[in-house]
Amino acid sequence: MGMQTTVLIASAGVLLFVVMVILGGHRLFTERRRAAQERLISYLDNRREDQDPVSLRRGIFRERTLSGIPTLDAVLKGKNFAEQIALELAQAHVHLRVGEYLFVRLMLAGAGFLVALAVSGRLLVGLMFGIVGFLAPKLYVVYRRRRRLKEFEGQLVDVLDLIANSLKAGHSLLQAMDQASSQLAPPVSEELGQLLREVSIGSTVEDAIANLVARMESYDLRLIATAIVTQRSVGGNLAEVLETIAHTIRERVRVLGQVRILTAEARLSGWVLGLLPVILALVFYVVHPDYMDVLFTTTEGKFALAAAAGLEIIGFFALRRLAVVDV
Numbered sequence: 001m002g003m004q005t006t007v008l009i010a011s012a013g014v015l016l017f018v019v020m021v022i023l024g025g026h027r028l029f030t031e032r033r034r035a036a037q038e039r040l041i042s043y044l045d046n047r048r049e050d051q052d053p054v055s056l057r058r059g060i061f062r063e064r065t066l067s068g069i070p071t072l073d074a075v076l077k078g079k080n081f082a083e084q085i086a087l088e089l090a091q092a093h094v095h096l097r098v099g100e101y102l103f104v105r106l107m108l109a110g111a112g113f114l115v116a117l118a119v120s121g122r123l124l125v126g127l128m129f130g131i132v133g134f135l136a137p138k139l140y141v142v143y144r145r146r147r148r149l150k151e152f153e154g155q156l157v158d159v160l161d162l163i164a165n166s167l168k169a170g171h172s173l174l175q176a177m178d179q180a181s182s183q184l185a186p187p188v189s190e191e192l193g194q195l196l197r198e199v200s201i202g203s204t205v206e207d208a209i210a211n212l213v214a215r216m217e218s219y220d221l222r223l224i225a226t227a228i229v230t231q232r233s234v235g236g237n238l239a240e241v242l243e244t245i246a247h248t249i250r251e252r253v254r255v256l257g258q259v260r261i262l263t264a265e266a267r268l269s270g271w272v273l274g275l276l277p278v279i280l281a282l283v284f285y286v287v288h289p290d291y292m293d294v295l296f297t298t299t300e301g302k303f304a305l306a307a308a309a310g311l312e313i314i315g316f317f318a319l320r321r322l323a324v325v326d327v
Helices: 003-046 055-061 070-076 078-093 098-120 124-170 171-185 188-200 205-215 221-234 238-262 264-288 289-295 299-322
Strands: none
Touching: 070 264, 078 124, 078 188, 078 205, 078 264, 098 124, 124 171, 124 188, 124 221, 124 238, 171 188, 171 221, 188 205, 221 238, 264 289, 264 299
């Protein structure tokens, strides 16, 4: 058993080393490619008058690959799950292709499985840590996407004010967006920069705005996009419309803050009721371990423990959902 454990630990170490080397090489390659893209963008900004939109679009399509391996890229092309993953990575601003992202998840799953199996010697524990390793990158992407969207929505009022003031000063919409992109911090500056780059290589403003809405799933942004597209079709005072939207967003934020204050007690009650059974179970396990062993040593106890855990999770999320008020 000792020799087997040593072999498993050595295998896990080698696997982790290989993963770190691959990630380091990818990071170095990504930084070089990003620097080259920035030089290309700077070059395009200086040559907007005599650029070739057709050839530049082909370059963009070549860059939009789902994997650096041609065979894997061909397999992933056209798959709904691959397109969804690509959208999630873009929304989280994670510089990984779909194939690379899936590879990282599989490697972490394998490393978690081998390490847990070597340490505990139990297959079930290894499978649990393997699942955790596989889900960890997904949870990270979800966290990054939510945080980035929250930061983006927090900057929308400033964006609208800057664009409206620029329009009043006589600038065009794209010039106003360019000024807002240069004066604001990420993620707004990154998204507006992406929009301007798409327009500079031949995309229409409407398509670029639609891509922005797809990347940032925000109700307020959708409202702004609808106002801009409608104004470009039928005309009107866009600066005044944007100021009205900015006022509406400010009022929504104010009302949402009041709602959060009024529902604070309900949300706290959800946390207390959700954590209370877990805390009591730990107390009983420390005070009377023999009393709790029946839940782990008998079949009936394991089923009861699983059912209780499932009902606990359902009740916790139900209480959390009841405390949420959409504004």
